[in-house]
Amino acid sequence: MKHLKFSLLAAMVWALPAMAADDFGNAENGAEIFDECSGCHELGQGAENGIGPHLNGIFGRKAAGIDGFTYSESLTRAGNDGLVWDLEKLGYYIENPQIFASGTRMSYDGLEDPQERADLLAFLRIYSDNPQNIPEAAPTAIAAALEVRLPPDILEIQGDSEYGEYLSSECLTCHRADGAAEGIPSITFWPEEDFVIAMHAYKRKLRPHPVMQMMAGRLNNEEIAALAAYFAELEE
Numbered sequence: 393m394k395h396l397k398f399s400l401l402a403a404m405v406w407a408l409p410a411m412a413a414d415d416f417g418n419a420e421n422g423a424e425i426f427d428e429c430s431g432c433h434e435l436g437q438g439a440e441n442g443i444g445p446h447l448n449g450i451f452g453r454k455a456a457g458i459d460g461f462t463y464s465e466s467l468t469r470a471g472n473d474g475l476v477w478d479l480e481k482l483g484y485y486i487e488n489p490q491i492f493a494s495g496t497r498m499s500y501d502g503l504e505d506p507q508e509r510a511d512l513l514a515f516l517r518i519y520s521d522n523p524q525n526i527p528e529a530a531p532t533a534i535a536a537a538l539e540v541r542l543p544p545d546i547l548e549i550q551g552d553s554e555y556g557e558y559l560s561s562e563c564l565t566c567h568r569a570d571g572a573a574e575g576i577p578s579i580t581f582w583p584e585e586d587f588v589i590a591m592h593a594y595k596r597k598l599r600p601h602p603v604m605q606m607m608a609g610r611l612n613n614e615e616i617a618a619l620a621a622y623f624a625e626l627e628e
Contacts, residue, residue, distance in 0.1 A: 425511060429512075449520050453476065456472075484593070592616065
């Protein structure tokens with residue numbers, strides 16, 4: 393049994409004893425949602441890597457942590473920087489994969505509904521080792537993680553690109569102005585909102601890179617918006 397489809401997955405959920413996962417999400421509903429994922433990911437007894445890596449034991453696994461699977465550079469880098477999948481990080485990744493890990497190979501637009509994400513995570517958690525011992529299983533943890541949003545007033549800040557150019561010198565010591573990505577992701581021509589969200593994710597330590605966490609931590613909302621405006625229109 394290499395690849396479990398929804399009907400079998402749902403039957404397995406019905407047969408499972410009541411678990412703490414139900415405190416933050418409905419695993420039965422999550423099994424239905426996982427049907428959208430099953431074209432790329434296998435789960436359950438005998439699961440193997442396919443288009444995407446298998447998802448057994450995903451909680452507590454280092455990002456890009458399965459030997460032999462070819463991950464994107466962005467997730468490989470995140471794993472090397474210390475990213476370990478837990479409820480919070482998986483919630484953000486599933487919500488918008490491209491914003492969480494720009495350059496990820498996962499061709500999925502994201503799951504916007506917080507309850508659907510909670511249900512999917514409850515289902516995936518069943519197939520991780522010793523789920524009852526995962527610290528993030530407290531009911532409040534998943535709710536807090538999945539409801540985090542940048543307030544509209546932050547997203548609506550009109551960045552001053554000239555000020556962004558003034559601030560950009562530190563960024564350009566690593567990132568290429570011409571948009572080339574040679575081991576370091578390009579940030580040139582990046583949509584402003586994506587840039588702002590990514591920088592606030594570093595600022596809140598949701599993205600794992602310690603240098604970027606430090607750099608973002610120094611910036612206020614207006615400075616982040618200014619950098620976003622500058623790099624969005626940067627010419628070679």
